[in-house]
Amino acid sequence: MEPAAAAHDVVRPQVVLLDVNETLSDLAPMGEAFADVGLDARDVPAWFAGVLRDAFALTVLGDNPSFADVGAATLRVRLAAAGVPDPAGGAEQVMGRFASLEPHPDVVPGLRGLTDAGCRIATLSNGSSAVARALLDGTGADDVVEAYLDVADAGAWKPDARAYRSALATLSVDAGQAMLVAVHPWDIEGARRAGLRTAWINRTGADYPDHLGPADVEAASFVELAEMLGASPR
Structure with missing residues (x-):
């Protein structure tokens, strides 16, 4: 280079x-936000990269998604896989923290x-x-x-x-x-x-x-x- x-x-x-x-x-405080809802704090970079990946794919396909929508949806998947009882509530809590960085x-x-x-x-x-x-x-x-x-x-x-x-x-x-x-x-x-x-x-x-x-x-x-x-x- x-x-x-x-x-x-x-x-x-x-x-x-x-x-x-x-x-x-x-984004450092997002680790604590993840831990608060039962996710591994070390997974924040992978989650953020996944949001970008899915949104980029939707852009290529002709959509223009909302960051908040994709972010929350991918969080709900992670929370459900982790066995958290209320994935929707947990995702809302984490996205609220993201909006107040x-x-x-x-x-x-x-x-x-x-x-x-x-x-x-x-x-x-x-x-x-x-x-x-x-x-x-x-x-x-x-x-x-x-x-x-x-x-x-x-x-x-x-x-x-x-x-x-x-x-x-x-x-x-x-x-x-x-x-x-x-x-x-x-x-x-x-x-x-x-x-x-x-x-x-x-x-x-x-x-x-x-x-x-x-x-x-x-x-x-x-x-x-x-x-x-x-x-x-x-």
Whole structure:
């Protein structure tokens, strides 16, 4: 894989589009939510990946499912398999916790830094825009987000190009003037193919998968990304 560009090699975007689930929100408390309803706390990553898998499949088949619906349905299957007496109630409890997560510590100062660097900011989520808004409400970063967007009106989940193009049209910005920021390489690949610039937030020091095109920028946090873009030319 080619290395991500240094700050001085990156042209600062006019608009920064933010993925929400895991990129902004910290999923760590979901382990406790799983344990509270009788599931293994270690199964959260597998559940989340399964939600994405099923929703991606439905998107390919022409549907545009609700994240909450797919998330709850897959939880009910897991709870029933675990012998939990009330799978529906347990799924509702876990999804309620998912909707009340908090942002990673680097998010709020990083978003304010991106604004200081001259970037417009909007979210683009496969989940509900209301969940994204609630995530940042009252954090000190809510006033820097210009728009909370999701894929409900786009007709398809990310990484389908329609999702990114819908957001670009709403924000009246060309693809080359926008940057998608995410922790998910599949999201970055979709945005890259749609013509956007991309930034990978790599909080864990993981290796980027070789079978996908590299992000334009790699940063360990939103704070580092803001510093990089603030030092780059317009």
